[in-house]
Every structure is written in C-alpha cells, then in structure tokens.
Amino acid sequence: MAGNFKLKIVTPSRSFFDGDVEMVIIRVSEGDMGILKDHEPVVSPVAIGPIRIKNVDGKFVEAACAGGFMTVTDEQTTIVTDAAEWAHEIDVERAKEALDRNRNRLDSDDHEVDVVRARTSLNRAMNRLRITGIDI
Incomplete structure (x- = not known):
C-alpha cells in the first residue's frame, strides 16, 4: 500500500483543496502525471485539464484545472492554478x-x-x- 500524503490546491481566490490523499493525477505538458507518497521532488507546469484525486477512502473525485504549476516535496504536493472547480460548481x-x-x-x-x-x-x-x- 502506497500510503497517504498532503495535497494543497490553491487559486488566487481560495484554498481549493487541503487534505491527505492517496494519489493525485494531473495533466502536465508531457501528459498525465500520477503522484503517490514519496514521489521524487519535482516542479512542473500544469496544463489545462482534469485533476483526479484519490481520497484516503479510495474514491476518486475530479475537478477542472485551468493550468498553473505544481511542486512535489517530501512534505506535500502543492498545485497553484488560476482556477479550479468541482463539477457541481461549473x-x-x-x-x-x-x-x-x-x-x-x-x-x-x-x-x-x-x-x-x-x-x-x-x-x-x-x-x-x-x-x-x-x-x-
């Protein structure tokens, strides 16, 4: 089992998501990138696309992302984007x-x-x- 890690997603207007997750899949310039606990540190631009989050209960939730950048460190993964929306907010x-x-x-x-x-x-x-x- 991979374990959980801290994910933060922030926009100029709000803290969109802040919690522990099992996995996040996000679109970067080279394609979709999956992040699990203990992922190698990385800084990457984020493309327009979905963000798929696997919660600690094993269920996926999905949001729209308007692009931005992502950092992965030992402590957490942070996604900074111009806009992020859950389906019900669109x-x-x-x-x-x-x-x-x-x-x-x-x-x-x-x-x-x-x-x-x-x-x-x-x-x-x-x-x-x-x-x-x-x-x-």
Whole structure:
C-alpha cells in the first residue's frame, strides 16, 4: 500500500483543496502525471485539464484545472492554478457559451482574432464541460 500524503490546491481566490490523499493525477505538458507518497521532488507546469484525486477512502473525485504549476516535496504536493472547480460548481451554460464563442472565433476569417487566447479559452471550456460529464 502506497500510503497517504498532503495535497494543497490553491487559486488566487481560495484554498481549493487541503487534505491527505492517496494519489493525485494531473495533466502536465508531457501528459498525465500520477503522484503517490514519496514521489521524487519535482516542479512542473500544469496544463489545462482534469485533476483526479484519490481520497484516503479510495474514491476518486475530479475537478477542472485551468493550468498553473505544481511542486512535489517530501512534505506535500502543492498545485497553484488560476482556477479550479468541482463539477457541481461549473456553470454549464456559461461554459457552453464560451465553447461556441471561441469555436466561432477560430473558424472566422477575422485576422484580428487572438488565436492563442481563443484556443486557450476553448480548451478551458471543453475541460469544464468534460468534468460535468457533458459530451462535446
């Protein structure tokens, strides 16, 4: 059995999560990374994607993460992100509107569109909808 470790997830507006966990799976630039107790120390950028947390009771919970960075030390794993949301916190209609708006921007012939910003917003909206279980 791997054991438990301390996980903190913080955003500019709140402490999103602070507790003991068995495992966390988070999206980094190279793909998904799993963290267990006694993981090698690491600092890594975090990509837009889900955060899957295996609680000490062995059950997984999932949240949407808007990107940021992560540090893993002997004492704890800390994820700092612009935004993190549980599925029940997500405004589905707002996420659908953002998805449609950014798809339209990317499909337009307007050369003034900030493509990087539109793609990032599109990815955030898609991630938020996936967390709620909505097919996109």
